[in-house]
Amino acid sequence: MAEVNVAELAAGVRACDRAAVGRAITLVESRLAEDAEPAQELLAELLPHTGGAHRVGITGVPGVGKSTLIETLGTALTRQGHRVAVLAVDPTSALHGGSILGDKTRMTSLANDPAAFVRPSPTAGQLGGVTQVTRETISVLEAAGFDVVLVETVGVGQSETAVASMVDFFVVLMLPGAGDDLQGIKKGILEIADLIAVNKADGDNVERAANAARDYQLALHMTKPASPTWTPPVITCSGLTADGLETLWDHVAEHRRLMSASGELAARRADQRVRWMRAMLTERMRARLTTRAQDLLADLEDEVRADRLTPTAAADQLMAAFDGSADA
Numbered sequence: 001m002a003e004v005n006v007a008e009l010a011a012g013v014r015a016c017d018r019a020a021v022g023r024a025i026t027l028v029e030s031r032l033a034e035d036a037e038p039a040q041e042l043l044a045e046l047l048p049h050t051g052g053a054h055r056v057g058i059t060g061v062p063g064v065g066k067s068t069l070i071e072t073l074g075t076a077l078t079r080q081g082h083r084v085a086v087l088a089v090d091p092t093s094a095l096h097g098g099s100i101l102g103d104k105t106r107m108t109s110l111a112n113d114p115a116a117f118v119r120p121s122p123t124a125g126q127l128g129g130v131t132q133v134t135r136e137t138i139s140v141l142e143a144a145g146f147d148v149v150l151v152e153t154v155g156v157g158q159s160e161t162a163v164a165s166m167v168d169f170f171v172v173l174m175l176p177g178a179g180d181d182l183q184g185i186k187k188g189i190l191e192i193a194d195l196i197a198v199n200k201a202d203g204d205n206v207e208r209a210a211n212a213a214r215d216y217q218l219a220l221h222m223t224k225p226a227s228p229t230w231t232p233p234v235i236t237c238s239g240l241t242a243d244g245l246e247t248l249w250d251h252v253a254e255h256r257r258l259m260s261a262s263g264e265l266a267a268r269r270a271d272q273r274v275r276w277m278r279a280m281l282t283e284r285m286r287a288r289l290t291t292r293a294q295d296l297l298a299d300l301e302d303e304v305r306a307d308r309l310t311p312t313a314a315a316d317q318l319m320a321a322f323d324g325s326a327d328a
Contacts, residue, residue, distance in 0.1 A: 004038040010045040016144045028136040046143035057163040059153040060173030069239030071107040078115040085117045085146035164192040176209035201236035209236040
């Protein structure tokens, strides 16, 4: 990006100037070395104004209707006076790094709502469809005054825990009929879900959705709730007709009330900040390692690829070279 006036940009974000919010998110998403310092200065400037939003993660397999549900839910919330931001995290190609970035076109009504902000964001290869800077983006949106932040994930089943580690409430969307044999459901998903919603419960799917919900409810009984304060409910809903979405949001609000009263919300967010720090440390170490030992890394990759060196031995050599350069 061009040279950034951090104070001016922060003021624009706080005033919810949409252009400023967009520039701020672009800055914190930037992978350019020259943008790292102003991005952190901006986040530090905005930090006192963050933390007030409902942070809700929404995941589910492709085709479950995430975008339709989010648009319908977001529109209903803005009509109630909420200011809604959506982070639609898109898949990035492993081959060329491009991303689809199509959610803004699939949420046309919400994207044009003056009380909403829809931001497609590439995953940059991160597992579970979560960008390494999604947490920072949430901070920017909260500082801009959005009191609901919905994070839609790719839902490829690789690492939904990454989403759960940055939101207050985690919704898992399921398809009607999937409960017949609980296909696709994983114990790990049940353990981190704060609510399971069987979507597309409309038309001929109503009965199938109800049957699926009963099956998922039985499955939940076989897991231990993550919180002593909250037992994850199972509901049916339709992003198309809006049936069940009021119930869904009532659960989000009740969860926040109970978790705030028990102190678990504050503890959960504190733990998330520590996880965020550790994730950033891992990323910084990886970047520094590959930068300092770039030539050696390429040679070792060739050796491993040719089966002349074990991956473990190559990793040990790389770390030894990194330790030596750090001591120099």
